[in-house]
Amino acid sequence: MGIVELQNGYEHLMTTKPRIRRNPEEARSLILTAAGKRLEEHGLRGLNIKDVADDSGIKHGTLLHHFGSAEGMRRALLAKLSEELITDMSNILNSDAAPEIVFVELFRLMSQTGQTKLLAWRALEEDSDTVSKDEIPSMHLIEDIVERVAERIKGKDVNLARNLIFLALSAAVGWGICGPTLMGTLGMTSSQQDQFPAWVGEQLTKLI
């Protein structure tokens, strides 16, 4: 770094600044990781190519070389985070754990600020075209999960299973998005707040 910042008149002594040359996947990965951190810590305004590039230790021109445009970078991040979220959800729903545990885990997952911001970001993206279909990973296994839950229900009611899963998911999402705020206005103590996920699990289990 300092090598190139010599006083004027000594340019002939300047050593060319060494370059790190990464392969494309590595560069893209570095950038998207930094971008994800920025989204968590600084919100959407943090997702500009200059700051993301700085955090990744590269120049913003290089970033543009890899993603084409600032929008391109953002869409890539959106796709990556969406995929990760779906994977996490699937893993939880697909586990052998008891229903109550599953619900608590779902709530825990959605409580992470990263997931909250991801969902909020997606909700804010005005035209749904911005998120092209093929960027949303398909969730083949979800049908298996629905059936597995259905098996625990008397009469193997698939629709009931689907509704229950959806209720759990949307409650978890709502909790992640504005749990603390709502809790506050509802006058809940923090211990009541902590118990809420478990309580939901307990109640929903009753509906099975």
Added chain:
Amino acid sequence: MGIVELQNGYEHLMTTKPRIRRNPEEARSLILTAAGKRLEEHGLRGLNIKDVADDSGIKHGTLLHHFGSAEGMRRALLAKLSEELITDMSNILNSDAAPEIVFVELFRLMSQTGQTKLLAWRALEEDSDTVSKDEIPSMHLIEDIVERVAERIKGKDVNLARNLIFLALSAAVGWGICGPTLMGTLGMTSSQQDQFPAWVGEQLTKLI
């Protein structure tokens, strides 16, 4: 408008452009209404003072005069929308309607894109300091509502009432934020989707 756009050399004929002078509240109201529309239709990027001013039929300098800064305008909008949402929620919860109806109404409220974007926006606002406490309208009546629901419960279980209300609210929020997307990946038909709010109402009523 056209009056001032005469050819050069005729400036002496120019009539001074008439000015509309509004009182401050009216001006602020005009601006925030336009801003709200832009948030719905264009997302966060639509909330810049130039576009909002254009939509309100005023100059952006005037907007700055009333709100101090672009951030000031956004915070004012956030406060206004939050207040409206809380009011709407309170009205629904406070109505005499049967529980199932109440739940359906809550879901309908949250399905409006305006509410979705509001919540998403709030979730994205990085530092919670940005939303100062006094901008969130207090919800005194909520305690009354909780008690009224509790009266319908055997044993007047206030905590149960609170939890139920919160479950309904967070499910409605989750539905508003990513209902369609999740529904799609879960393989629900559109008629199943339409029935979901009513189904939730039915189920939650069982828990009373």
Added chain:
DNA sequence: CCTCTTATTAACAATGATGTCAATAATATA
């Protein structure tokens, strides 16, 4: 060792958003 590809970089250009300021005019108030 030579050549080709391309990741990387600095410097610059272009655009957009935010904010400042002095002048003006509408309205209230004396």
Added chain:
DNA sequence: TATATTATTGACATCATTGTTAATAAGAGG
């Protein structure tokens, strides 16, 4: 009517963000 207040406006200044380009150098493959 005369004066004070302030909402309004255009023109300008500033800053941040995005994008472009030509030159450079790291590494792959011959």
